[in-house]
Amino acid sequence: MKKLLLVLTIAFSASVVYAGGYRVGVQGHKQLAMGHTGVAVVTSAESAFFNPAGLVYLDGELNVSLGAAVVLSNTSYQNREFGYSAEADNPVGTPFYAYGAYKINDWLSAGLAVYTPYGSRVEWPTDWDGSHLVNQIELSAIFVQPTLAIKISDKLSIGGGPIYVSGAVNFNRNLSRSLTDEAGNRSNVTIDASGINAWGYSVGAMFRPTEDINLGFNYRSKIDMDVERGDGTADFENLPGALAPGFPDGDFTASLPLPAELTFGASFKPADKWLVAFDYTRTFWDAYKSLDVQFFNSAGLSRNPRNYKNSSIYKIGAQYDATQKVTVRAGFYYDESPIRDGFFAPETPRPDSVNFTAGFSYNLNSRWAIDASVLYVHSNEVDNSYDHFVEAGQKLTFGGEYKSNALVAGIGVSYKL
């Protein structure tokens, strides 16, 4: 299994996108198809992410789930007053997951989870009207989480484990609204860093009062991704000759929080072959106060207030065993934007969204199953602005109407022994 993980990690080293802020909610096709519920669901090794405490209740000695998805996302921007319009044609994102759980004995299970819950990939046309805020950005983070789950009784279990994160960032924007070199090319900077490491943890508990009802709780800690000096490069391009000596390429420091997430939920079996699940997730986005990038040349400290607020996701999903071989699933979730009015920056243009999911599993035999899911993310048109770009001591506004949508489609396999 380890070998397989390694291969996946390499193949999808640029993982990525979707959900409020820069959260990417694609952590398992079975659960994604059910509206990304799962804190109180025990069906596969996907529980390693959704609620480690559930692993002890899995059937079988060894459970493995692997999968990947493609994320197609687009954002349109327009400003009626000034006649500006632009479309972010975002590169395809490829989030993935790999979960394994092994039942050591009746009361103890061990697992390993590898997943990509955060990322963002937004590519606006170079030098567009908001290019002083962002031309393009790519964030990615791979989480590796060794997990232990302990059955306290047939009704109660707990689980958790440390999380090791490896992240990367690549971000380009123009240095100001008007600065160019002598040939008229806009002055810009690209910051790039990869292999940024950090640690966190995930803990969960599951309570099964009856055969048909499951309650679950999961908490994933905040993880600060700190770029230290020497971790990355800051590449300054197209400065006019008179200013270029003040802007040599170099390194930078920055910090981006991956916020803590608290989920609790319930699942129950209303009838034979049916499973219904509800999850509520609170994401503590208030950790994201400001994206501050410290350069070590004339660019100095770039302060970009974000001032995110905590946000909620309300999820519902159901599955139905249509035949012995086929299980179908569908779900819905409502994802609140953590972005306050006046802080709507085009690098994470995430308004509130309604999300529709569907999918199925096809059991090839008693051990192997194919899992597939699709997610359609719909956001209403929003009219918002970012009012905290500072030029010559004045806070400037950049805004307009934004509309985005995204489609996620993916496939994976599950194995049970």
Place this chain on the structure above:
Amino acid sequence: MKNNIKYLAVLALGLFACEPEFDNPIDESGTYSSGSADFTTFVAVGNSLTAGFQDGTVFRSGQQNSFPNIMAEKFALAGGGTFTQPSYADDVNDTGGFLLAGNPLPGFDTRLVIDASQGRPENLNVAPTAEVSSLQATAYNNMGVPGAKSFHLGAPGYGNIDNLAIGAANPYYVRHATTPNATVIGDAVSLNPTFFALWIGNNDILSFATSGGTGVDRTGNPNVLSYGFNDITDPGVFAFTYQGLIDALTANGAKGAVATLPDVTSIPYFTTVPYNPIPMDAQTAALANGGYALYNGGLQFAAANGLITADEAARRTISFSAGQNAVVIVDEDLTNLTGSGIPSYRMATADDLMVLPSLGFIGTFAEPGNPASINGVGVPLADNWVLTATEIQLVRNARTAYNNTIVAIAAANDLAVVDMAVKLEELVSGLRTADGQIYTNNYFDGSSDAVSTAVFSLDGVHPNSRGYAIVADEFIRVINEKYGANVPRVTAGYYPGVTVVPTN
């Protein structure tokens, strides 16, 4: 199972094709409109301000940001057609400036840039390539001719290269006049404009002002042939000329916008150098006062003998003290006492405006190495360095008369009036644009903030590209209001300002 896959595939395909579409996309026709105006053929008539002149010249990239060209880009979303400008393709190195028969044309130097190694504006040290004698013989939508006064627009021969030598032609117009004896307004009207902008009259007062008032106020004298370059145009001539221009432009029923003329105190050419730029300690002040003891004594003598009032004697008395001191100037409007051997000196006051070039002159030695010959202290500044309060009043009187004419004729013809006088006045206290930036009429001060916010070019008179964007935005605002049009506005902050070079 097979059916499921099919269903999913169809669903997926349907969603792939679904780009985020706005309820009311602005790129849909009908979003923007020209209201009761018609922007099909937009022609702008005027002077340097219309031509996109900045940093002392017209250069290729700067011309792209002339205010009518910026307007035309926005008009294009509301039914506007192509907008042509005089060709500067031969300004190969984007320097501005002119050659005449291969030689640099005096007075038409390359554009001003900040030389970072010297920390001051200098003419870009690259040879100009634009040739006056390459005649384009084309009427353009942008008929802004730098240097033109109101009456020049209707003057035949103003674009005749043979008239250059006698000063009766303008090299800018020579390059594109359709025939040697064409007129600017004639060429403009030949395009059959459906909409026009007219901003003219600035030079009818400005050359007097920038020359420090060395010219003559010609109010009451309608004979323009008797005018010198630095004279103030008779308001009667201005009114007659302006009526003629409007008649020509509206002959086919075209609608348009006209602009008023700003006050001299709105432009950094007159507001950058303070009247009291000379720091002194008590000892130096005493020394400098010694140099004027004789003059001050003469004033007392003249007052005692009734040649001047005691008040004038006091106003003319030169007295330096520790701290910031006013410069000493020659003021030809003082009572002439030269018969008694007393020159017309006084110290400048806050009511006098020092012209921008005095920045590099005040404090220099008139005689090398002679500390008693400091210009502005031991040696009074000549008339051309200062626009005195009396001269400012002449400029204001004429400007008020011109603006009254502009507003009255516009009203009579139901045209939009863009009150640039008021708009530029806002710069004095700080003009706030929709994005939240605040712009002032300060001259570029070398700070990094000024790189982003300076709106006047280095010549101190003309806006830079960013400033022209403010002008274009104001035109559009007024046009939208007057004609019920919906033309998108302009963000000045996206336009370039000063050019800084490492060395020159």
